[in-house]
Amino acid sequence: MGGDEEKTNSCGTICLKYLLFTFNLLFWLAGGAVMAVGIWTLVDKSEYISLLSSSTYSAAAYILxxxxxxxxxxGILGCCATIKEHRGLLIVFFVLLLFIFLLEITAGVLAYVYYQELNNELREDLRKTMVQNYQQPGKEHITRAVDRLQQDLMCCGSNSSADWTHSLWRETLAGDRLVPDSCCKTPSDLCGKRDHPSNIYKVEGGCISKLEEFILQHLQIVGAVGIGVAFLQVVGMIFTCCLYRSLKEEPY
Structure with missing residues (x-):
């Protein structure tokens, strides 16, 4: 009777080991995906981030x-703990899973809070940033960010192309141009002289609406990845607890 019970326990332990090992492989791949999303946000979209006055968006990316x-x-530690059937490593693995879970909750809360404040921030700050800093001395990074924003998102001005009428750039550096050349559908030198829908982007809501839409889509991607990884973590913590309990206490 005792032999049958020991055999059953052994089979259960083996099954748990395989399940936890499979989980760790999936978890390792998910970690790469989370890190890739965060790095993509910071590197590829860093110029957009520089136009935002709040650091919440970049903070969420760093947390990711x-x-x-x-x-x-x-994931590597979990594989070692599973293969060696080491109860101490399993405890460390469980604690790390819980810590990562809390990190992701923090990033999710930051993203949610930021989205609630996003519209007000863009309307208050983006226009001011564009009309006061574009092509001004020492503001080259903002100039590059504005040019890329208008070209990538196919927009002109914060609310509309009319925003450039009262900008410092228009008063001092524009010459005959009505809008920056980056507003043009086909950019070329001095193409901003002709403020016409056939030549420049005329988007309802301007770059504010486009940037808000872009950030919302990106937050949805971040949220989907985070939810997927969080689900894996809960499963992993359950498997870890089960395997820990199935292993015999190591003698001291």
């Missing part, structure tokens, strides 16, 4: 990178 890196290392 940190969480992704920890996930990758935790």
């Amino acid at each position: 990178v940190a969480a992704g890196a920890i996930v990758v290392m935790t």
